[in-house]
Amino acid sequence: MGTTSISLCDVGRTFGATRALAGVDLDLKPGVTGLLGPNGAGKTTLLRLLATALPPSRGQVSVLGLDPEVPAERTDIRRQLGYLPQEVGFPRGFTAFGFVDYIALLKEWTQPAARHAEVRRVLGLVGLSDLSTKRLRAMSGGQRRRVALAQALLGAPAALILDEPTAGVDPEQRVTLRTVLAEIARRSIVVLSTHQTEDVAALCERVIVLDRGLIRYDGPVTDLVAQAAGRVWLADDPDPAAAVSWRTGTGRYRNVGGRVRDGAEHVEPSLEDAYLLLRGGAPERQPTGELA
Amino acid sequence: MTGWHLDDDLLRRYAERTDSLAEGASAEQHLLSCGPCRARVNAAAGVIDVAAVWTRTQDTVEVPRPSVLERVLRVAGLPAHEARLVAVASAFRGAWLAGVATVLAFAGVAAAFGHARGMWLFLAVAPIVPCLVVASSYDPWLDVAFEPELVTPYPALRLVLLRTIAVLALALPLVLLFGLVVPGAAAFAWLLPATGFVAVVLAASTWVSPLRSACAVSAAWLAVIWLLAARSDAPEAVLQARAQAGFLILAAASFMIFLIRRRRLRQLRPWG
Amino acid sequence: MDSRRSDEQLLLAVAERDMGAFRALYERHAGWLAIRLARRCNDRDLVADAIQDTFVAVWQRPQGFRGDGDIAAWLWGIAIRRLVSRLRTPGGVAAVLGSAESAPAAEDQVLLSVEYGDIGQALARLSPEMRAVIQAVVLDGLTAREAAQLLHVPLSSVKTRLYRAKAHLRAALAEGSS
Secondary structure, three states: OOOOOEEEEEEEEEEOOEEEEEEEEEEEOOEEEEEEOOOOOOHHHHHHHHOOOOOOOEEEEEEOOEOOOOHHHHHHHHHOEEEEOOOOOOOOOOEHHHHHHHHHHHOOOOOHHHHHHHHHHHHHHOOOHHHOOOEHHHOOHHHHHHHHHHHHOOOOOOEEEEEOOOOOOOHHHHHHHHHHHHHHOOOOEEEEEOOOHHHHHHHOOEEEEEEOOEEEEEEEHHHHHHHOOOOEEEEOOOOOOOOEEEEOOOOOEEEEOOOOOOOOEEOOOOHHHHHHHHHHOOOOOOOOOOOO | OOOOOOOHHHHHHHHHOOOOHHHHHHHHHHHOOOHHHHHHHHHHOOOOOHHHHHHHHHHHHHOOOOOHHHHHHHHOOOOHHHHHHHHOOHHHOHHHHHHHHHHHHHHHHHHHOOOHHHHHHHHHHOOHHHHHHHHHOOOOOOOOOHHHHHOOOOOHHHHHHHHHHHHHHHHHHHHHHHHOOOOOOHHHHOHHHHHHHHHHHHHHOOOOOHHHHHHHHHHHHHHHHHHHHHHOOOOHHHHOHHHHHHHHHHHHHHHHHHHHOHHHHHOOOOOO | OOOOOOHHHHHHHHHOOOHHHHHHHHHHHHHHHHHHHHOOOOOHHHHHHHHHHHHHHHHHOHHHOOOOOOHHHHHHHHHHHHHHHHHOOHHHHHHHHHHHHOOHHHHOOOOOOOOOHHHHHHHHOOOHHHHHHHHHHHHOOOOHHHHHHHHOOOHHHHHHHHHHHHHHHHHHHHHHHO
């Protein structure tokens, strides 16, 4: 089998006049990589490229040692790849089991007994074994997201590309998913995009920050967090010198970046702080609190 | 609930069927209302493979039942898993087919009544039905599970062709049936145009979404029919050999283009 | 094994399409139901099929349980009837017939507890055929028609035997009490 890595070499993608990705270089190995960035940064486009759903406008993509431009190799890639798109629609009248079974058919699970066992396995991984016969249209958004994740997990793929896998999923389930993904990442490449920095902090060794089609940061999570060391402090009021500040649950204000006042009450930076700092750049006012 | 329970000895004899008449009956009566004793009996003997029966039960309950179309396809020779893939396309929803049938019935009956308008209506509708139904069987807008489906190893070309064939196998007899009530050559004159349009849609789907191209083709055809009907009363123009030959060439050329560009089917957004 | 919920709670969950509850119900009851069925039918495959049919029926109509009595009794009612359905096929007949001669005491069953020694003894003196009818109709709650199918005897035979068995029992009881 090919090597377990994904590499992008000066990859770009444009849609008409819009440049979604520009000159991206990437080299992914087994483990979990988080993809952060504002809406429109190109995360979904990048993930689609990795999942062979989209060809690049320029540059080279190599997935598991194979070239997606060659049809035979593209099919080989897809045999070892699981993809969770940002939006998944479900055909009418399908149950959770039925839908995952359908995708399993497309993934060449031709033997019914083996296929059904595999479908049950992945439904078990996402905690939906009990709801296998429930109609998708009758499920909550989070449950549907988990069904969509289950189909990506079919066949224990070597490359798992997930676009916002935890969107709408409740906190308990997110913890379960993190465990599942961590286990898979021991042998497979897992790339996930999310708006939740806690997911990245809890799960990923490596984080990529994307902004307007360019990579702003690519490296260990700990290093990114370290960039914010000494630049986060608490105060009773929002500090005008800070780049970003917001009111926390305790009633005090958390301030990040900008000009740090002497004698300020420093706190340990979180990944969210570091991310905001990276996005904030110069000490101007930014929309508070939100990961835009 | 008394404090009386099956002792181990009686339980063993019960499970091994070496108990006496009265013992067995009293054991069974007791078991009907005592959970703990039932659990002990469960643990005792292995009359059946409980786990294997569970798997079969689970299958009966969880696995989706094959639809009528799926069973027909299996009988027609398609392997079970492919029959399911083909049958699941949205074009095979009952509502769709009912709509198609209604339209055709309306047109056919009108034609049967001898009105020239009816004839025109039938000629307008019959050729575009197959291409519309084919387009709906794999259009991303209607096929909501499109994106995860796309990134699977199953050959898209094979899926599209199988669905097209299955849809045509369904739609054609339907149209033919209604066509039989239509007098004259019109009953079959629509076949070549229909084939041509299906081929055009298949070819166009390597550029734009199938439903879009099917709608465009349909609109163009309706416009042509409208013009012809406005100019003359008799639909002979369509039935002429030259016109029919033209449709045949259209079909062949379009299908060639489709085969040449079939790679495009595998990428998201070869269509907008 | 889900030991926290009662059978009733599991059944309610099954009505809500809860696969886990369904499995728990199965694991609680499939074993003893199979054993009890096997005491009426030698063919293990038929017993397995009947168990499968039983639980599929439970899944499809959990509301069939009216809330009266034990769920175990309700399940047994479904199971024995499913076995009878399966026995309608030619192959099934031999399975029941075979049981008549073989294992002595166990196959021929009699109702009521050992406290009622009189009846126990009275019934013990019934012929195997009589006992089988009593068991089918009284113990298992089958109708005469269903008993006829299970035992593969004509309906008229069942009725006759039932009549005679009751007469025999009445006599034995009258004897015992006087």
